[in-house]
Amino acid sequence: MPHDAALAELQSFLGDRLSRSKAERAVHGVNETWFPETPPDAVAWPETTAEVARIVKTCAAHGCPVTAWGTGTSLEGHALAVRGGISLDLARMNRVLKVRAEDMQAVVQPGVTREVLNTELRATGLMFPVDPGANASLGGMAATRASGTTAVRYGTMRDNVMALEVVLADGRVIRTGSGARKSSAGYDLTGLFVGSEGTLGVITELTLKLHGQPEAISAAVCAFDDFAAAVETVIATIQMGIPMARIEFVDEATAAIFNAANGTSLPEKPHLMVEFHGSKASVAEDARRFGEVVAEMGGADFAWATTTEDRTRLWKMRHGAYPACIASRPGAMGLVTDMCVPISRLAEAVAETRADIAASGIPGPILGHVGDGNFHAILLIERGNAAELKTAKGLAHRMAERALRLGGTITGEHGVGMGKMGLMAAEHGEAWEVMARIKRALDPDGILNPGKLVETAQ
Secondary structure (H helix, E strand, O other), X not given: OOOHHHHHHHHHHXXXXXXXXXXXXXXXXXXXOOOOXXXXXXXXXXXXXXXHHHHHHHHHHHOOOEEEEOOOOOOOOOOOOOOOOEEEEOXXXXXXXXXXXXXXXXXXXXXXXXXXXXXXXXXXXXXXOOOOOOOOEHHHHHHOOOOOOOHHHHOOHHHHEEEEEEEOOOOOEEEXXXXXXXXXXXXXXXXXXXXXXXXXOEEEEEEEEOEEOOOEEEEEEEEOOOHHHHHHHHHHHHHOOOOOOEEEEEOHHHHHHHHHHHOOOOOOOOEEEEEEEEOHHHHHHHHHHHHHHHHHOOOEEEEEEOOHHHHHHHHHHHHOHHHHHHHOOOOEEEEEEEEEOOHHHHHHHHHHHHHHHHHHXXXXXXXXOXXXXXXXXXXXXXXXXXXXXXXXXXXXXXXXXXXXXXXXEOXXXXXXXXXXXXXXXXHHOHHHHHHHHHHHHHOOOOOEOOOOOOOOOO
16 A cells, blocks of 8 residues: 555554544445545544644655545535545544533534534524535535525525634644634635635634524425526515525426425425524514515415424425435436526526436436525436436536526535536636645645645646
8 A cells, every 4th residue: 555654653543543444444435426436545533633633744744645524425526535545534523612602602623513513502592504404514514615505594604614723734733713703813714724625724623603593483385387486586585685594496306306205295396495584573574575475476385384393394305305316216326516606697597507407318306595596406317327427517517617607606515526626717717726826835745635626736
């Protein structure tokens, strides 16, 4: 093995927390979508920041790549050790270190998942709202600048990470940001590491912004005869300033898949799924105004989910869309892609994408967080079918080009990883080279998650 010297040194202090077993390597070599299995040379389980620093410093001395691993739910191959080396599994760094309720902040280790944090917060009246669907680790969510169903109201990880502790490629430990709500002191290094996908440093601690649990919550689902009316309803709702906590779109194919997977009886039409947070009075008023917009746009089959159980079922169904879509075509795997455009171009973007998918012959349900102009296509391709994979890649490429033409971005939340590296120059131009220069400055030997996000000389 090319990294035997590094692995031997790591084994001496990690003991059985370094594994070269085929089974563990295989677990850390798979991903949620179409990328081939890529096992690392070994898996390490650190328990402290000091251990992470020692691992990284040892690997740097031997030129051994280090790829951080959270829960492995990313969709663009972010956590795959494509150049071998160590898969740095942060699952054992899973403590909620502090809850500063008076400041509405929590300090956590990177292996804490969002569901665990919210369970810890139940008695405080606070919550952490960023909800990508999967029960992802908060370190991974920060590294990929995750968002999800609630971003339209509460923002993304970019808006909710206040400070970080990070281990750099040479083993140094730095802190960025603070508990203050704002600062004018120098470069925004917190913002630099949030979304850097593990290519600039390993996040070992996060200070997160918390939000109050709403007094009242109400959710609903409504159907439309055509997707254009559903999308126009989203646009009108946002432009009217109705404060949605969530506003999700699913097309008729996804509605049919939901019915098959969950035993529901949704009309096989495009649907919006919405949620309102606030006081009882404000939620009632927001729901009333939204209902008026829906009526004007021809929406029907309006069903409210006012109990906790009904809301849980509704959002569990939405969050389970990906596995339900995969199951709808036996033997299929998913090539999942996303794009994000200005709200004013959303209808155009969805219409063109739907037409492109229909012409391809590949099933491709569309759904997404359309309240912020972000939607996804789950392209269902036969496992091992090279022709279908090529067609799906072409569709995803055209989606990205369409997003740029309409003034948007190639990815609203899934990130770049290695899946969208080939599109970065088109979006960023010379700014992509600036990103590569930052990478080389902080990681001159290219050991941190190589082969992702930026092109380097290594």
